[in-house]
Amino acid sequence: MSGSSSQGYISHHLHFLQVDLRDLSVVDSVKPVSSQEFDACVSSGSSHEQCLTTVAVEKCKLFDLGSGVCYSSHNESKESQIVNPYTLNLDSLGISIVLGFLFLWLFRRAVKKSTSGVPSKAQCFIEMIMEFVQNTVTSIFKRKSKLIAPLALTVFMWIFFMNLMDLLPIDLIPELAKKLGVPYFRVVPSADVNVTLSMAFCIFLLIFAFSFKNIGVKGFTKSLTLHPFHHWAFIPVNLLLEGVSLLSKPISLGLRLFGNMYAGEMIFILIALLPLWWIQWTLNVPWALFHILIVTLQAFIFMVLTIVYLSMASEED
Structure with a gap:
């Protein structure tokens, strides 16, 4: 496993399911604005991560969890805060x-x-x-x-x-x-x-x-x-x-x-x-x-x- 993928693997496993109480959005999680455009991108052979960088996305909300539209969008260079009064670790x-x-x-x-x-x-x-x-x-x-x-x-x-x-x-x-x-x-x-x-x-x-x-x-x-x-x-x-x-x-x-x-x-x-x-x-x-x-x-x-x-x-x- 390469260095970047190893870092991504570690970061993903150390990331909590955090919900921002100010707008009920899931921290470091996005969903495509147009599901048809996103599905077409995936069907063309691109990965989910690549498609999320090419199609329009928005914050994933709390009520979107479990619907299959939320994807992780975690930037390792900008770690989320461990202690944050505005977030709640649901997991x-x-x-x-x-x-x-x-x-x-x-x-x-x-x-x-x-x-x-x-x-x-x-x-x-x-x-x-x-x-x-x-x-x-x-x-x-x-x-x-x-x-x-x-x-x-x-x-x-x-x-x-x-x-x-x-x-x-x-x-x-x-x-x-x-x-x-x-x-x-x-x-x-x-x-x-x-x-x-x-x-x-x-x-x-x-x-x-x-x-x-x-x-x-x-x-x-x-x-x-x-x-x-x-x-x-x-x-x-x-x-x-x-x-x-x-x-x-x-x-x-x-x-x-x-x-x-x-x-x-x-x-x-x-x-x-x-x-x-x-x-x-x-x-x-x-x-x-x-x-x-x-x-x-x-x-x-x-x-x-x-x-x-x-x-x-x-x-x-």
């Missing part, structure tokens, strides 16, 4: 919601089918996960809370399911989406920095909630202004040190998950660019097996740090 958001409901359905189904007699394999597996999460919570979080254990279980399983999408064949879902008229589609929500930082921001808000509940607003203010130097003259220094420490928690929490999953996805893409299929399988299978560990470990780390941060926010000292 990351949609898959996250689907995986969240899948988690709820699987656990609800297992609980409904649970029995006091000989448990099924599915029940044993679910009970093993819940016991593992519960033991992790009790070993870190020393206070009583009805929220922390369900929150830890949700964080662990939801992120695990998101990460698990990285083990699907790299071209499977994007190619199926292209056949359905969707020009771009990424299947790993945790490789989207918007998703990981949003989850970390929710944990950040819970830190405030746990702090206000256990030590009050006055106590929380004192923890920022009178620690580590317990003197009014050091309030600006304390506020700077504790403010940086507080803000670094959600940023590091979100970027750690994003960085690991983005790197794993990129390695799968690079393996798919190799010329021979047997070389791809030789490298792909070991990396996929090793990636199972990364998928589980990153979900576990996010869960543990969530418990630790909320435990620190609950300390009266």
